[in-house]
Amino acid sequence: MFETLSREADDPLLALTPLFRADPNPAKVDLGVGVYRDELGRTPVFRAVKRAEAHLLETQETKAYVGPEGDRTFIEAFWTFVAGEGRHAAGVQTVGGTGALRLAAELLRRSGSSRIFLGTPTWSNHSAIFAAAGLSVVTYPSFDVAGQRLLAGEMISVVADKAQPGDAILLHASCHNPTGAVMDDATWAAVAEVALEKGLVPVIDSAYQGFGTGIESDAAPLRRLLDRVPEAIVAASASKSFGLYRERTGAVYATSASPETRDKLKSHLVTIGRGAYSMPPDHGAAVVRTILTDPELRTDWRTELDDARKRITSMRTILAKGLSRLSPALAAIATQQGMFSLLPIDETRIVELRHRRGIYMPLSGRINIAGLNSSQAPGVIEALCAHAALG
Ligand SMILES: Cc1ncc(COP(=O)(O)O)c(C=O)c1O
Known part of the structure; x- marks a missing residue:
C-alpha cells in the first residue's frame, strides 16, 4: 500500500538551511530563515527565559x-x-x-x-x-x-x-x-x-x-x-x-x-x-x-524584545536607503514592520545571488531583515544592486 504513495515536495524554505550550511563561502548571508537573529547571527535564548527555566528546574515537583x-x-x-x-x-x-x-x-x-x-x-x-x-x-x-x-x-x-x-x-x-x-x-x-x-x-x-x-x-x-x-x-x-x-x-x-x-x-x-x-x-x-x-522577569524580557525590535528597525532603515536607489518603492522597507519584507526579484536572480554571492533567500524573494547585521548590510545592498534588477 505504501508503495503507491508519491513523494511530497520538500518545503522550499526549510530546504534552504542545508544548502546554506554546505556553502563554504565565509561571507555567506542567510536571509531565508524565519527566526530572529542578533547582530552576531545567533538566535539567543532570552535572559528571562533562562531564568524562568532555572526557576522551573528548581521548583517543579512532577511531570504528571x-x-x-x-x-x-x-x-x-x-x-x-x-x-x-x-x-x-x-x-x-x-x-x-x-x-x-x-x-x-x-x-x-x-x-x-x-x-x-x-x-x-x-x-x-x-x-x-x-x-x-x-x-x-x-x-x-x-x-x-x-x-x-x-x-x-x-x-x-x-x-x-x-x-x-x-x-x-x-x-x-x-x-x-x-x-x-x-x-x-x-x-x-x-x-x-x-x-x-x-x-x-x-x-x-x-x-x-x-x-x-x-x-x-x-x-x-x-x-x-x-x-x-x-x-x-x-x-x-x-x-x-x-x-x-x-x-x-x-x-x-x-x-x-x-x-x-x-x-x-x-x-x-x-x-x-x-x-x-x-x-x-x-x-x-x-x-x-x-x-x-513575575514583574522582574517581565521587565527583563520586555527590554530584550525591545532591543530585538530596535535592531530590526535599524537594519530596515539601512536596507531601505540602499535599495531605494534601485526602486523608489523599496524605501517602504523602512516603514514596513516585523522580520520580513518581500523583494521584487525573479527566481533566476535569486539563484544567481545564492551561487555567486552566498546570499540566501527563498525563491519568493522574502527576506528576513534580522538575518542581516551592520557589517554585512553594505555588501548585501551592493550585491542586490548588482544582481537583482529590482523593481
Ligand atoms: C504568520 C505566522 N503565523 C503563525 C506561525 C506559526 O508559529 P509557530 O512556530 O508558533 O507554530 C508563523 C511561523 O513562522 C508565522 O509566520
Whole structure:
C-alpha cells in the first residue's frame, strides 16, 4: 500500500538551511530563515527565559499531565498579553501558533463555516493548515510587490463582493509575513465593518507581537477589532515574542459575549486538541507563565524584545536607503514592520545571488531583515544592486 504513495515536495524554505550550511563561502548571508537573529547571527535564548527555566528546574515537583486545556495561568496571562485587560474569550493552550491555527480551522468547521479568505501573499503554511481541516481556501491578492503597497481597497471590495455569512477571513495581527506591510487604522476599521455586514468571522494570526512598534501598539488593531465584532478567533504564538520556537508554545482563543457560548467553545477546542494530540506540551507555557507573572522577569524580557525590535528597525532603515536607489518603492522597507519584507526579484536572480554571492533567500524573494547585521548590510545592498534588477 505504501508503495503507491508519491513523494511530497520538500518545503522550499526549510530546504534552504542545508544548502546554506554546505556553502563554504565565509561571507555567506542567510536571509531565508524565519527566526530572529542578533547582530552576531545567533538566535539567543532570552535572559528571562533562562531564568524562568532555572526557576522551573528548581521548583517543579512532577511531570504528571497538566490537563487537556493546558496551563490555565499561562492561557490567561498570554491572553492579557495579546488582548489586553477585560476582554473575554474561551482559550486553550496549543502546539505553537500553527497548532492554534489548526484548532481554529477545526472549530470553524464544527461551527458550520466552510470557507476562509486569505490575502496573498501570506505565510506559506496558512493554506495548508486550513485546507487540512477541510475548509475551502479563497485567495485574493492583497499586496503589490513591485510597488510595495498593500492593496487595501481591492481587498475590502473582493471580500465584500464574494464572502458569504459564516465565511472566515484571516488577518495578520501585525508584522505581516512575508510582506511586512502595515494595515492602517482605516483599513482595519473597514475590515471590521465588512465582517459585521457580511457576518464573517475574523481569524487573527498573532505571531510577532513586539516586533513591529511595541508590545502594546502591535496589539492595538487586534484589540479594536475584538471590540467591534461579536465573534472572532485569535491564534497566538509565543515562538517569536519569547524566542521559544522549538518549545511549541501558543494558544487559541474564541470570543463571544455569552459565558454559555464561551463554555461550549472551550469544550470544543479541548476535544479537538484531545483528538489530535491529547494534551499540549508544558515547558514553553510554564516559561511564559513564569515570565508574565513575575514583574522582574517581565521587565527583563520586555527590554530584550525591545532591543530585538530596535535592531530590526535599524537594519530596515539601512536596507531601505540602499535599495531605494534601485526602486523608489523599496524605501517602504523602512516603514514596513516585523522580520520580513518581500523583494521584487525573479527566481533566476535569486539563484544567481545564492551561487555567486552566498546570499540566501527563498525563491519568493522574502527576506528576513534580522538575518542581516551592520557589517554585512553594505555588501548585501551592493550585491542586490548588482544582481537583482529590482523593481
Ligand atoms: C504568520 C505566522 N503565523 C503563525 C506561525 C506559526 O508559529 P509557530 O512556530 O508558533 O507554530 C508563523 C511561523 O513562522 C508565522 O509566520
